[in-house]
Each structure stands twice: as structure tokens, then as C-alpha cells.
Amino acid sequence: MLMNLKILLPFEIFAEKTGASRIVAETPEGSFGLLPHRLDCVAALTPGILTYETELEGEVYVAVDEGVLVKTGLDVLVSVRNAIAGPDLGQLRETVEREYLRLNEQEQNVRTVLAKMEGDLIRRMVTFRSG
DSSP states (O other), X not given: OOEEXXXXXXXXXXXXXXXXXXXXXXXXXXXXXXXXXXXXXXXEEOSEEEEEEETTTEEEEEEEOSEEEXXXXXXXXXXXXXXXXXXSHHHHHHHHHHHHHHHHHHHHHHHHHHHHHHHHHHHHHHHHHHO
16 A cells, blocks of 8 residues: 655646655654555645655655645645755755745845835825825
8 A cells, every 4th residue: 555645836736646655754843754554644844855755756856845744544735835856866956946046036026126116106105295
């Protein structure tokens, strides 16, 4: 008896795997492993590496953002904000760093746009008040 793993993102199914013999996840208290016969549980996840193993793929690494893991019977549902898979930890680290830098640039662009909008709103309020 093997587990079924489904990794959900806010707007899509990231991965759906059958035949997982073990799953290791990161929580605020540290990492913990799931085997098929483990009791049902719920765990808050912290950003880190989720590892699962199947006979076909071997050990697979997925960098995940914070989220939640729910195990019911042989079904394991992981719901996270973001996930990136990689064939090995070295390549996964490079991909995560690239994605993090891209997200930082987007965040800076959003902050610039918001600052311009706030400035425009203040100018309009001053014009409205003095006119």
C-alpha cells in the first residue's frame, strides 16, 4: 500500500503522484516523515524542501512555500503558495534563487507603482481642498 500525493497551488494542481512510499516535509518544529501506515494528521508547512519517493521516479525534491499538509488514509494533500521541482538539490537551489530574485524585482515594481498612485492621490486631495 502506497500513498497518493497531490500538491496544490492557489490556481492549479502542481503535481499529482501515486505510489509514494515516503514523504518528508518541513514544519515549524522541524522536518517529519510520512509512511503509508502513519496515522492521519495535519501539519503547517514552512518554506523548505518537500521530498517524496516513488518507485518510478526515485527521490524527488520540491521547494515549497508555506502552506498546509493533510494526510487522510493513503491520500496526502499539500497546499502551498508556490512550488518548484528539481531533479537534484543543487539545480533546485539555483532555480529557487533565480525565482526569488525575479519575485523581488516584481515586488519593487509594485512598490514603485503604489508610491506613484499615493503621490497622485495626495496631489489631487490638495488641489481639491485648496480649490
